[in-house]
Amino acid sequence: MSTASTDKNLAHLADFHDEAPLVKGNLKFHDITEIVSSHTEKKTPLAWYGAFSLALAGLMLLVGMIAYLFWNGTGVWGLNNPVGWGYAIVNFVFWVGIGHAGTLISAILFLFRQQWRTAINRSAEAMTIFAVICALVFPTIHVGRVWAIYWTLPLPNQMGMWPQFKSPLLWDVFAVSTYFTVSLVFWYIGLVPDLATMRDRAKGKIRRLVLGVASMGWTGANRHWRNYEKAYLLLAALATPLVLSVHSVVSFDFAVSIVPGWHTTIFPPYFVAGAIFSGFAMVVTLLVIARKIYGIENIITVEHLEKMNIIILLTGTMVGFAYITEFFIAWYSGVQYEQYAFVNRMFGPYAWAYWTMMSCNLFFPQFFWFKKLRRNITFMFVISIFVNIGMWFERFVITVTSLHRDYLPSSWDYYTPTIVDVLTFVGTFGLFFTLFLLFLRFMPMVAIAEVKGVMPEADPHFYDHEGDGHHAEHAVEPSTQQ
Amino acid sequence: MLNSLARDVKASMSIYDAGDDKVYGLLAEFAHPGELLHAAEAVHGAGFRHFDTHSPFPIHGMDKAMGLGNSTVGWITLVGGITGLGLATLMQWWMGAVAYPINISGKPFFAVEPSIPIMFELTVLLASLATAAGMFALNGLPRPYNPLFYSKNFSRVTDDAFFLHIAASDDKFDQEATAKMLQELGASAVETIHDHGTEEND
Numbered sequence: 001m002s003t004a005s006t007d008k009n010l011a012h013l014a015d016f017h018d019e020a021p022l023v024k025g026n027l028k029f030h031d032i033t034e035i036v037s038s039h040t041e042k043k044t045p046l047a048w049y050g051a052f053s054l055a056l057a058g059l060m061l062l063v064g065m066i067a068y069l070f071w072n073g074t075g076v077w078g079l080n081n082p083v084g085w086g087y088a089i090v091n092f093v094f095w096v097g098i099g100h101a102g103t104l105i106s107a108i109l110f111l112f113r114q115q116w117r118t119a120i121n122r123s124a125e126a127m128t129i130f131a132v133i134c135a136l137v138f139p140t141i142h143v144g145r146v147w148a149i150y151w152t153l154p155l156p157n158q159m160g161m162w163p164q165f166k167s168p169l170l171w172d173v174f175a176v177s178t179y180f181t182v183s184l185v186f187w188y189i190g191l192v193p194d195l196a197t198m199r200d201r202a203k204g205k206i207r208r209l210v211l212g213v214a215s216m217g218w219t220g221a222n223r224h225w226r227n228y229e230k231a232y233l234l235l236a237a238l239a240t241p242l243v244l245s246v247h248s249v250v251s252f253d254f255a256v257s258i259v260p261g262w263h264t265t266i267f268p269p270y271f272v273a274g275a276i277f278s279g280f281a282m283v284v285t286l287l288v289i290a291r292k293i294y295g296i297e298n299i300i301t302v303e304h305l306e307k308m309n310i311i312i313l314l315t316g317t318m319v320g321f322a323y324i325t326e327f328f329i330a331w332y333s334g335v336q337y338e339q340y341a342f343v344n345r346m347f348g349p350y351a352w353a354y355w356t357m358m359s360c361n362l363f364f365p366q367f368f369w370f371k372k373l374r375r376n377i378t379f380m381f382v383i384s385i386f387v388n389i390g391m392w393f394e395r396f397v398i399t400v401t402s403l404h405r406d407y408l409p410s411s412w413d414y415y416t417p418t419i420v421d422v423l424t425f426v427g428t429f430g431l432f433f434t435l436f437l438l439f440l441r442f443m444p445m446v447a448i449a450e451v452k453g454v455m456p457e458a459d460p461h462f463y464d465h466e467g468d469g470h471h472a473e474h475a476v477e478p479s480t481q482q
Numbered sequence: 483m484l485n486s487l488a489r490d491v492k493a494s495m496s497i498y499d500a501g502d503d504k505v506y507g508l509l510a511e512f513a514h515p516g517e518l519l520h521a522a523e524a525v526h527g528a529g530f531r532h533f534d535t536h537s538p539f540p541i542h543g544m545d546k547a548m549g550l551g552n553s554t555v556g557w558i559t560l561v562g563g564i565t566g567l568g569l570a571t572l573m574q575w576w577m578g579a580v581a582y583p584i585n586i587s588g589k590p591f592f593a594v595e596p597s598i599p600i601m602f603e604l605t606v607l608l609a610s611l612a613t614a615a616g617m618f619a620l621n622g623l624p625r626p627y628n629p630l631f632y633s634k635n636f637s638r639v640t641d642d643a644f645f646l647h648i649a650a651s652d653d654k655f656d657q658e659a660t661a662k663m664l665q666e667l668g669a670s671a672v673e674t675i676h677d678h679g680t681e682e683n684d
Contacts, residue, residue, distance in 0.1 A: 029538060029642035154573060162577035166586060171599040178607040185614045197538070197640040216624035219631075220639050221496040222522075222548060224621040225540035230553035231617035235610055238559075242606045249599055449640075453539035460541055463516030 022116055022454055025298035029452050032299070036446045037198050039294055044441065047293075052437045058430015065424040066141055074144050076420045083403045083415035088142035090395040091425050093250055094278070095135035095432075096176060097271075097391060100243055101279020102128025103183060106190070107239035110232075116307055118450040119300045122194075123290065124283050125187045126443070130435040131282070132180045134428040139172070168252040175249040182242055186235045189228070192218050193449040247271040254398065261341035261402030264329065270322035274391060277315035277361070280308050281387035288381045290440065299446055306375050312387060313368040319394075320362030341402055349414055350401045353393050360390020489651065495622030496534045498649035500677035506629040507532075507649040508661055509636065510669035515541045518644040521667040523547040525648065528663065532652035536636075536645040555616050562612020563605045570604035571597065629677040647675070 023032070069076055079086050102124040109117040143149055152173045154163055163170050196218035199211035218224070248268035255267040284305060291300040330342040345354050364386045368374040405412045439445065456462050489499065500506045512518040515537065522535050526549045535544060545551075579591035589596075618624070630636050630647065639645055646669070648660055661672045 033538075033641045154577060160582065162582040164584060164586070165574045165578050165600060166589060166596045168599075171603075174600045174603040178603040181607060182610045185610055189614055189617070193538075193640065200637040200640045212626065213624075216618065217626050217628055218623070218640070219496070219628060219636075220536045220538055221621075222535040222537065222541070222544045223494060223496045223550065224623070225537075226545050226550055227553045227555050227617045227620045229540050230555045231613050234556060234559050234613045238606050238610050238613070241602075245599070245602060245606075252599075449539045458515060458539055458541070460514075460516040460519040460543060463514055 021456075022119065022301075022303075023299060023451060024301050027298055027455075029455070029457070032446075032448055032451055032455075033197055033201075035296055035299065036194075036444045036448050037201055039440070040198060040442055040444065041201070041203075048437065048441060052434070052441075055430050055433035055437055058427055059434045060430070061423055062137070062427025062431055065420055065427055066137075068420060069141060069424070070146060074142065076418060078415060078417040078421055080413050080415060082406045082411050082413060083400055085399050085403060086415060087417050087421040087425060088138045089253075090392070090399050091428065092135050092138035092142075093271075093395045093399075094392050095131045095138070095428065096179075096250055097247065097275035097278045097395075098282045099128040099131040099135065099179070099183070099279060100247060100272070100275035101283050102126070102131075103179075103186075103239050103243040104276050104279065105283070106186060107236040107243065110236040111240060115454040116304055118447055118454050119304050120283065120287060120308075120446075121450070122187075122190065122443075122447040123287060123439075123445050124279075125183065125190070126436065126439045126445075127279075127282060127286060128183050129180070129187060130432050130439070131279075132176065132183065133435065134432050136176065136180065137428060137431070139176075168249065168256045171249045172253060175246045179242060179246045182235070182239055186239055189232060189235065190447055190450070191443070192216060192228075193220065194444040194447060196220070197448050198444060244272055247275045254402075259402050259406065260335070260337040261345070261398070263338075264326060266322055266325055266329070270319065270326075273315050273318040273322065274361075274394060277312060277319055278387060278391035280312045280315065281384040281391070284308050284312070284380055284384040285388065286436070288377055288384070290445065294440070294445065296446060299451060302375050302377075305377070305380060306371075309368045309374040309380055309383075312384070313365050313374070316361055316365035316387065320358075323358065323362065337407060341405070344405055345397060345401045348401065348405070350397065350404070353397050354401070357390050357393040357397050360386045361394060364390070492622065493532050493649070493651070495620065495625075497622050497625065498532055498651040500629065501650050504676045504678065505650045505657060506675040506677040507647050507651075507655070508657070508664060509630065509633055509673045509675050510646045510648075510664040510667075511635060511671045511673075512644045512646060512667075512669055515644060517668050518646060519543060519547050521646050521664070521669070524667050525646065525663075529654050530648055530652050532649035532655070534647050534649075536630075536639045536647060538640055538642060538644075553620070555613060555620060558616030558620075559609050559613045562616075563609035565612075566604040566606070566608030567601055569608070570601040574600060627680050629675050632678065633673055633675055635671065635673065 027035070077086060077088070102121075105117050105124040106121045106128075109121075140146065140149055151157075151161070152163060152170060163173075192215055195211055195215035199208060199215050202208040202211055248271065251267035251271035254262040255264060257263065287300055288305065291297050327342050330338045333339075345351075364383055367379070367383065373379050400415050404415050452458055492498065498507060510521070512521055518535055518537065519541060522533075522544060525533050526547065533548075535541070535548065537544075574597045575592045583591045585591075635643065636645065646664065648655060648664070650657075654660075657674065661674075664672050
């Protein structure tokens, strides 16, 4: 059924969309409710326990590594002079960056009225929140004297001491914590109607009570929807500049210091593009698996994945363009330190990291120019993994290659991470997947109300030419394709 | 005067008072969003004000059909945003230039430029929190008890059912005449909702 000619013949039948329908398989409103909420109601599958144990083991590893670090100090990491920023900052930027795709999907695509976002925004926002939690681990533990971390907050204290607001590192504290809070609020607001759906289906008393409290007594009243939709729009409008600002502020950590390879004005937009790039790759990685296991291929369709792959192609090319621009500017500036920093990246001791980054971020996503490849599930999964790896290496290259050879050749050194560095990073994946698996188990992983809202049957004028208005099931032929 | 103001504010949150006979209102079910929209238009046209539609998702054009204006949540956002901006400016000036001035490379103790990131962040933070809190406040949520929950059918409102509820507190409400009107508008079922309060917990 999914041949090109069938698509063409059916295309003119679609009244409300000039593209493939957002929801496939001729699903009705109730089917959406059923498909999404049944996964939170059924008996926990054995496979979930398996995956969860693995994730929990990773989390334990993280806790162990952090305890070891606290006991011994940052000497257990591979940091040296001049490389004073290693894995901690690389991982921090990596995880914050991943979070950005969720906000892009939930806020920016909302403002651009991209209705396909409804199928993926819930899980992408969850990913954002969990990724930011992973990110927040690193600045917290890398300060060395972790018991003094509260000095970064403007809290009154007996020393009469206040934070130094001229430091970009402090801007980071405000940017990332604001980002986390706003993402959480946005996510919760989106969840309220769906929690009410689950409340109304709940069988057990405790389950109904918990969901009843969490859904605040939501009844789908139009007087409520009116304020709700306005608030949602405003939150999207606030989150849009916020998400752009967060990675800009992260890039200031680098760009404001006078280090060759860091001190460039291209950093904020380049970091933001890279963040969205890596985040979308992570969304594809997660959803390719989740949609299969949870049988929601009709809600998160190949079209959704294809659109995400197009964004990966676009942002990947932007990032690649930024790499090349950096080189040009380094050469054009005529500053020999700057020029050396970039030649050293390409051909120096970290050339392996540099070329890993280049091939994963610039070269591999170019395959998505081909429609066949960007609709191929296996292929996109592999590419998304490559992009995740590539974007981690980008942060490694920026941080380590710029630092390891600074102005004075006598202080040059080579940075190698220790096993504690590596295991701490591996452990954050444990933290991430622990949270993500809990989310998949207990929360509606698709925004039920929003998906219903973009179905053609949700439009009150859909029924205008149907006479008695009881023929909704005949009006969705295009969705039978594939 | 104050009572009627409170009544109107509560009505804007979809909260109504039951009469002495404990009748809260009439709940009518409609087949789909199109019918619900037309029914809401007709009910509003007939002069009812204490009524609301309930649907699993927001229905396009329903605000107009019910005669509702623009949501005022934006003003709360604005107040939150201005508060955040003011707080961030004051905080950075007072902490940096008054309470704990430190000379760093001869830079001014307070200047607008390095203060912008935190001014922006706190503006967004407080505006967002105000938006969320304002939305719930304007909606009268959380509201754990709602007489509508007594209806067995009503649990489908978050799934695939579309309801119109006319409250007994409306001046035009007449149990029989209003029920008849709802049936004529095409309601597939009309149910009387009683406000039993929370004590009658089965």
